[in-house]
Amino acid sequence: MDYPRLLKLDPQTEAEFKGYIRDELVRHRMEDSRFQDDLISQQHAYWAEPPEIAIQEPFRGSSNVIIPLGAIAVEAVHARNMQTIFGLNQLVSGQAMSDDYTDTERPLERYLDLELRKGIKVRKPINDGLLELEKFGTGILKSGFIKIVKRAVRTVGNSEQEFDVITRQGATLDACPLANFIMPYAASDPQTASWCGEVHVSTPYDLQMMEYSGLFDKGTYDKIKSFLTNINSPLASNDFQVSQEELEHTQPVLPSRINWVELWISYNIDRDPKGRVKELVVYYHPDSDTLMGARYNWYDDLHRPYRIGIYTPIEHRWRGLGIIKQSLMFQEEITMRHRLQLDNATLANIRMFKIQKQAGYSPDEPIFPGKMWFLDSMDQIETFQMGEIYPSAYNSEQSTLNYAQQRLGVNELTIRSTRRWYSRHSFRCVKSSARRK
Numbered sequence: 001m002d003y004p005r006l007l008k009l010d011p012q013t014e015a016e017f018k019g020y021i022r023d024e025l026v027r028h029r030m031e032d033s034r035f036q037d038d039l040i041s042q043q044h045a046y047w048a049e050p051p052e053i054a055i056q057e058p059f060r061g062s063s064n065v066i067i068p069l070g071a072i073a074v075e076a077v078h079a080r081n082m083q084t085i086f087g088l089n090q091l092v093s094g095q096a097m098s099d100d101y102t103d104t105e106r107p108l109e110r111y112l113d114l115e116l117r118k119g120i121k122v123r124k125p126i127n128d129g130l131l132e133l134e135k136f137g138t139g140i141l142k143s144g145f146i147k148i149v150k151r152a153v154r155t156v157g158n159s160e161q162e163f164d165v166i167t168r169q170g171a172t173l174d175a176c177p178l179a180n181f182i183m184p185y186a187a188s189d190p191q192t193a194s195w196c197g198e199v200h201v202s203t204p205y206d207l208q209m210m211e212y213s214g215l216f217d218k219g220t221y222d223k224i225k226s227f228l229t230n231i232n233s234p235l236a237s238n239d240f241q242v243s244q245e246e247l248e249h250t251q252p253v254l255p256s257r258i259n260w261v262e263l264w265i266s267y268n269i270d271r272d273p274k275g276r277v278k279e280l281v282v283y284y285h286p287d288s289d290t291l292m293g294a295r296y297n298w299y300d301d302l303h304r305p306y307r308i309g310i311y312t313p314i315e316h317r318w319r320g321l322g323i324i325k326q327s328l329m330f331q332e333e334i335t336m337r338h339r340l341q342l343d344n345a346t347l348a349n350i351r352m353f354k355i356q357k358q359a360g361y362s363p364d365e366p367i368f369p370g371k372m373w374f375l376d377s378m379d380q381i382e383t384f385q386m387g388e389i390y391p392s393a394y395n396s397e398q399s400t401l402n403y404a405q406q407r408l409g410v411n412e413l414t415i416r417s418t419r420r421w422y423s424r425h426s427f428r429c430v431k432s433s434a435r436r437k
Helices: 011-047 069-086 099-119 123-136 204-212 218-225 239-248 324-350 391-408 411-436
Strands: 139-157 160-174 195-202 258-267 278-285 289-294 306-310 351-355 379-383
Touching: 011 069, 011 123, 011 239, 011 258, 011 324, 069 123, 069 204, 069 324, 069 391, 099 160, 099 204, 123 139, 123 306, 123 324, 139 239, 160 278, 195 204, 218 258, 218 278, 258 306, 306 411, 324 391
Parallel strands: none
Antiparallel strands: 139 160, 139 306, 195 258, 258 278, 278 289, 351 379
């Protein structure tokens, strides 16, 4: 099975089509910038990376720890959800609509379960989409078709022969990053929007393989290869990915990547006199204004492959509210109070000396356990404490933590049960691997 045929457009139609796409991307880039900044700030709150610069207040070297309240809740909820989905031995359950087909239920269930686990390998995309759903409130999955063709060389007799090898072909399920999903803000559903899609970030190898496999028009890679080092496109940005790489310290030395856009769009591509639009799938490179390929929507019901899940719904909105946003105010307050407790304990545990001027000791006097001090008077040297430890500071932190647990629905009992499940699951995986060996 190959990809559906690519459309051949006349120069005028192609120019008008690209102009329409470019205008839409410019408008969306303007309205999407603040949401991208919000996602980056939430990811920083989840990562909870302490500042590298030493804090000067209330004294140099004060505590800079960040309490990752949002991350604690996300990891507990995510483990519970993954346990619910993949804790069973079988993912699929079916029921025949007629008694004549009851014998086919079990074979069909086993076939679909094997296809999901081994063919499509759903655990990775579901894990990624579900984690974004819990963190940011919205997760997006995309079903589709993929074909990957590679070129092989083998020795046959006394000569070498080249031939194509299809390394992967069939149904696929991918998690679309929320930061890369694009749709006009005036729309509320990918199925009814004038267009929707996602921004892809690909390496030169990926682009060549996709063109060779038939996803793009022939010669696409040669047209856009000069833009491979342009990471930040003005119309299709990947600011979130760049920010994540900075957090992880995994920035590539040579940023040989390129941004291109996949759009599921409605457009009057064949100049219908009545203005009726067609459902299309378009691949577009904004920087070079190159139409990489265009097809008619190949699904029977003309649906678009994006499916959206939300964590906490917001009325009349397609995006949801995630754990990081819910916990942000509590995380900031608990972090502040915890830092104050640590600084207070640091000061309370510091002992200083009051020394009479005529005692004969200088500021560089060495101090060590068992040291003997020879004094003329017993009150020439005394210690004093800089502060006291107040229990009220700890009580106020616990009060804030209780409010956060009520908002998030995650308490210590949930976290403990999640850890126990992870321990049992990991042990079971180790035993299974040993048994297979």
